Amino acid sequence: MAGKTIVVTSGKGGVGKTTTVANLGTTLAKKKHSVVMIDTDIGLRNLDVVMGLENRIVYNLVDVIEGKCRKEQAMIRDRKLPNLYIIPAAQTREKNSVTPEQMKTLCGDLSAEFDFVIIDCPAGIEQGFKNAIAGADTALVVTTPEVSAIRDADRVIGLLEASLLKNIHLIINRLNVKMVKRGDSMSTDDILALLSVPLLGVVPESEEVVVSTNRGVPLVHERGSKAGAAFRRIAARLNGENIAPDEDGSDGFFGRMKRLIWN
């Protein structure tokens, strides 16, 4: 059976697309699924850095597309998980060295071999975005609770719908629970009312994310992290498991008690 091809996109830059890709890919691989992550941000690659695999790059996505190497040669195996691979983007090329048709073919080939193909989309809505979404059957739109990020997410959802990609889910990243309680930040409900797409999960704001990115080890490897736990829940939902919704501080006493008991 063909695997799932998932594109992680946002429109706005810096909302956590690459972090999401790295953590979801790692979690799914830990659950014994075979996973390949593709960095389509040609010219501004950084999925390899987040995964701590920068020094192993020999071939890249454009080499595969141009036939300079086989796709197996460009796939870099993760340091910890033998069933997790990444295909890095080319750093010295431009976005238009790849076409949507070529991406479609590559994604089709990969999804025949892997359970999950996760595509890291570049910011923006130009050529790179069109390449990234071409081969995907599911889209995860990442946004932060800021008006600018939500505005861009809305535009991106419109473009995804226009390209007939119907399976769209939302991930709210860097939600600051304290600020929501104070009324200084948009809540999950506010964002959902505006974007009206199904919510896959909420990731709380956390300093650990920055630390893990700088160390090149995805957060989900660490047990105590709340953000890591949120990514694990999102991965489980992506895998079809039915898991209770994430907290955003608005569900009061009962939710907090449940969280105390669970952790």
Add this chain to the structure above:
Amino acid sequence: MSLTESSPVQVKADRNGFILVPDPAATFESIVEYMELRLEQSHDFFHKTDMVLDLRARSLRTDEIASLYDKLYEKARVKIVEVRLSDDLSFAVEGELRRLRGSRRGDAEEAQDPPIVVRNTCRSGVRIVSPSDCVILGDVNPGAEIVAAGDVVVFGTLRGLAHAGAGGERSARIWALSIEPNQLRIADLVAVPPKGGKPTPKRFEVAEIQNGTIQVVTA
């Protein structure tokens, strides 16, 4: 001109009437010229008939379709009733062309055009222009633009930009279940909502021009 295989338009007949099939290689001018000649040569035969324009092989621009429509009608009262764009896509011409011509002339008949109905949420980046009224069955999100010569009706929350009476009609109004936009425009006036909270509407809200300024009335 002889009516042979190489003619720019083939006129076919079936049970329901005539079908015009323009040749893929024909220029628009040659199509019009040929049709005029053909109607002249057999004036009575085609008089007051209905025709289907088959554009599956040769596509025409909307203004070309409109011009061909006018020419055929003037010449022999021939009406193009349907335009076939592909095997599963065709549209009845009557209303479409009248709207095209109405908006070009800008005369009174455009107010009678059927409204444009949009059956989903308008997200950022969408721009909808209606020569008459515009009805949105969903929200209008920030970054979307709805421009209508008549009224704008939103069965949802209006957060984007709405311009009613874009042709200068000051009596046009904007209706929505909730109006929370960045900017409202009616005819030549622009309004920005006041800062701070606003009362939640019970049923719907209407924006209209009262005493020369745009007012939002909660109903």
